[in-house]
Amino acid sequence: MSQLLCSTANILGAIGHQDIKLRLSRRSDADRRLRTDMEQCVSRHFSNVYDAQITQFMPLLLGLEMQGEIVAVVGLRTADDEPLFLQQYLDAPIERLISAASTLAASTSDIIEVGNLVSTSPGMARLLIVALTHYLYCSEFKWVAFTGTPLLLNSFSRLTLSPVVLADADPIRLRDGASQWGSYYATKPKVMGGYIPEGYRQLQLSDVFARVSYTPLYLSVMVAEEANRDCA
Template sequence: MTIKIDALYENNISPLLFWTNHNNTNNPHRSTQTNQHSLKTNQELGIQTPFARGLQLNLLSPVDEQRKSAETFINAGYAKHFGAHLAEFSPIILTVKDFFNNRILGAVGLRYADGQSLFSENYLSEPIESLLSEKTNQKIKRKQVIELSHFVVDKNTDVNVVFPMIGQFLKTLDVDWAVYTLSRPIKSAFQRLGIQLTHLQHAYADAIKVSKTNWGHYYDFKPAVYFSSILENMNA
């Protein structure tokens, strides 16, 4: 059974947890069935409990009790780097947390393209599936696309742990393409991790017609919309 993230809470399924060893961040435990995008349980993946490793990845819906702390964490990152204050967030936020020290290492928002508009589409001249189809020379459907947004890490070095964990989680989902609007610093961080980014469109402030967010000097960092193949790029 394929389960989307927003269905986890509707079906009373606990959030999926991943973790890794602090001393082996380049080789986190991961499923060997990365080509299958259906959501799997820890037992099916043959992974220990998160308490044994100390890092866990949590899925937070808008009503989750940990959601506010995740939004505060993201806002603190945007305030520090861009002087911005976000008033709107993705439907689901993933956090990577140091369980033993109660510290959030990183967070990212997720939004399925199927059935709703992506924030990144504000900057695009065509629907995301049309542009991806043109770029890849294959028929792409909206249900194959997921958007990652407001990516923040606590420390620069945390990106080396956070993104591989998020990447292996994305491979358990029934999606094939990741879309992002990335500022230049985040783009550089992704590229250092070996993520191949295909440029779609520059992101300009005047494309956002209605927003409660104060973007500060975010647009001074030349953000642009990119996409990646999840299967080929999200490798731990």
């Protein structure tokens, strides 16, 4: 069953020898400093790049922290928990469109939406995508859905990842309008779907996890859960 893993102090992993930590923040977390830092990173990026005013954030934020500074963030929303933001762009339930585009079965419990992806550099964006792929694979999600700009899609292609196009992200479909998004929609973003097991396999084959020295700290949670199931 798909379920996001956690670990002590919301530190999910580490990358390389640059003191880069993978951190997770929930809306309900007592550590408001971490949540505020991540939200400010997102809003600052969208303001600087698109002149957008972002005030709503995804339920969970995953970020890279280097020497105490947040350098990349991505938001997470599970399809089982609440309606996906990107469903507004679609003519049919996302699981149906994914199944049609990929010929693989998909259910809402298999799908997680990512968004609010920002970084201080393209390199940090790629590191976050690597860590995100590993994390979602270990959490047993099958499909990731997101709205991607050409720049974001370039980060995926640099990592040999190939998500499929599901639809155009047409701002006219937004219930609350697009005024707060500035020039974001001028980039012609697309709604995309990616098969997580295949993305994980590609990164393994390319030895990316080893090359960036990615150390996940949530694997002990997986081992404990498997032991509990064995004893049940």
